[in-house]
Amino acid sequence: MTSPQIEIQLIAAIVAIACAIPGVFLVLRKMALISDAISHSILPGIVLGFFITHDLNSPLLILLAALSGVITVILVEAIQKTGLVKEDTAIGLVFPALFSIGVILIAKNANDVHLDVDAVLLGELAFAPFDRLLLGGIDMGPKSLWIMGIILVAIIALLLLFYKELKVSTFDIGLSSALGISPVIMHYGLMSVSSVTIVGAFDAVGAILVVALMIAPAATAYLLTSDLKKMLLLSVFIGVFSAIAGYWMANLLDASISGSMTTMLGIVFLGVYLFAPRKGLIAVLYRQKQQRTEVSLLTFLLHLNNHSEAEERHINHLQEHINWQRVRSRTVLNLALKNNMIEIQDDLVSLTDKGKEFTDLAIEYIITNKDEKIEPMKDDFFLFRG
């Protein structure tokens, strides 16, 4: 690996971490769309900042752009508060307007401004190593590495300091407010942090793809865990993995780096969506199939419980009485046998003690709907896992 290659991957990884952390809270607050809005409407801020500083990496430009991100949020809320339009409509009204102001500003000044719409939308990660930070003539590395590094340190520090506040204001806005942890402050804090992150990452991955880096890792992690801390760690890991894997995919295909990174995020999400252990599609379908089988099992056991007559319990006539097809009856019979819930003597099926106990508990649960009764059964049976 050459040193620019390492630098590009390092920048990509840092951008991915910095985006993933606020992304988790945006996803949990159901505000994913607002990151899309911010990423577009920072454009006029960037253009104005660029006119003033003539430097895409100037801190003033970052602050101006982040400010236009926060203004977006304020405008969206102001329009929404009129009660005339819904939130998604308000978002759809605000960000194209601000974005187009940026586009017009660029077009009007295209001759003397080194800034084009392509770069704004897709970023130029490949060029990031060329813009060096020189201190007293010494090369300190790429400027964007420093900028994103500083932003990342700030994000981690804020997360560690305000983790508890972020959590409670995201989960329960009413309690948070009553406890004196102002949800308004937390909201605008998160919006400011998201705006700064988007502006910093924007140079590397562009306005469209920064959204993927914020939302996709969090959405993927959400399918894998039900613990906020783990969700944060997983998002960071998924973001970094996709960024680096995307970089190598771009190398291999000789394609856009940011495009490949986003594609990789999509692939990872798809994989997790299909194969996640609990919330994944395959697990859900499997569970539904198991539940069907177990409802059948319970029906079968109840039938045995209710009938002592021999003809109702004969192994070859069971399906006629329960009105099932032969295959299904066979499956259910085998399942019951495997769990030692029934025994077969002279072709007559009857409940074992275990089967009787299970049936009684299940009936009691269904009648009383009391969860404590079936706690021990939950390990063995899908039916009761809700």
Place this chain on the structure above:
Amino acid sequence: MNNLNYAIQVDDLTVAYNYKPVLWDIDLHVPEGVLMAIVGPNGAGKSTLIKAILGILKPIAGSVTIYGEPYEKQRKKVAYVPQKGSVDWDFPTTALDVVMMGTYGQLGWIKRPGGKEKKASLEALEKVGMLAFKNRQISQLSGGQQQRVFLARALVQNAAIYFMDEPFQGVDATTEIAIINILKELRKAGKTVVVVHHDLQTVPEYFDWVTFLNVKKIATGPVKEIFNDDNLTKTYGINYKVAVNK
């Protein structure tokens, strides 16, 4: 003006959404140590009243004091149980973690909960019979269990006044009895409990104080004196008859 005997004192409170008043000129004096129901039809402003007392909503007029001081100074004396439906139960967290959130107010900004907070939270979970579920993800709890977790979170706040917004909404009879028993225990310990309540039949059995509300305050006082057909009719607008065992 400020009478220190009142746990909650609301004077001339008006709250509006988009300039349409939903609570109009409310005066409400709640003595310490009562178990009070707030009753009224849908849209009467019951939840709004609680939210305004807790500073979650800004009133356009009037004042609220808790033991003679503004709410901001008395936060630590007050616990709040919002409506169960107001939060996302798919949030990635456990029952214990939700209860721990009750300790955040005492901790203040930045400081993290530690062993002491955890111990108090476990005790609160035990009190509501949910200790066995402490590590359960909250979406895996039944509606009644979720409500008990919310109650445990209020208990851990160790407050003097408890506000509860429809704690009996969508819970089974066992949970309802468990909750009301805990509320009665709180009253016995001298706490003041204010509950937004829907089931008029159970008011005389559960509560000793009641406020009738329908945008304006209709009546407030001891259940034995004012829980009658006259006030019910005034509040609900129709000729209301409740079989109250006198």
